[in-house]
Amino acid sequence: MTKFDAIKSKVNDAEDFARKIWLAGLGAYGKSIDEVQGRYEKLNTDASKVFDELVEKGSKIEAETKDKIKEKTNVEARVAEVRKKLGLDKPEMEQKVDELSAKIDALTLAVAKLAEKKVKA
Structure with missing residues (x-):
């Protein structure tokens, strides 16, 4: 080569x-x-x-x-x-229902307070 x-x-x-x-x-x-x-x-x-x-x-x-x-x-x-x-x-019935609901709430609160007094006594 x-x-x-x-x-x-x-x-x-x-x-x-x-x-x-x-x-x-x-x-x-x-x-x-x-x-x-x-x-x-x-x-x-x-x-x-x-x-x-x-x-x-x-x-x-x-x-x-x-x-x-x-x-x-x-x-x-x-x-x-x-x-x-x-x-x-009717609107007047709704007002009555609201009043009854308020009364039921007040009664529930009163019963709860009475029950609480009874438990304390």
Whole structure:
């Protein structure tokens, strides 16, 4: 092998090595793009999943709320119906009910005081 052949061989080796460096750089670039794309797709999938879960949860809460409102409305209607049948739907009856409630509260307090005196005695 001549000096020229040796130099040519070294140049070819250097070219091969430079090409391998270039290809490694391209490979690294391609790999990073693949990873970023994979992360983006996972993030997008996760975000869609979370959104769907929130929509489902919101639907359940909405249905429960509607049921509770309907239930409360039914109870209020029944109470109003009973008050009407008993004649308690008139303003003067409400005042009488309030007066009776106040008297019951006063009697309850008086009984509690008597019971307390009896326990002390």
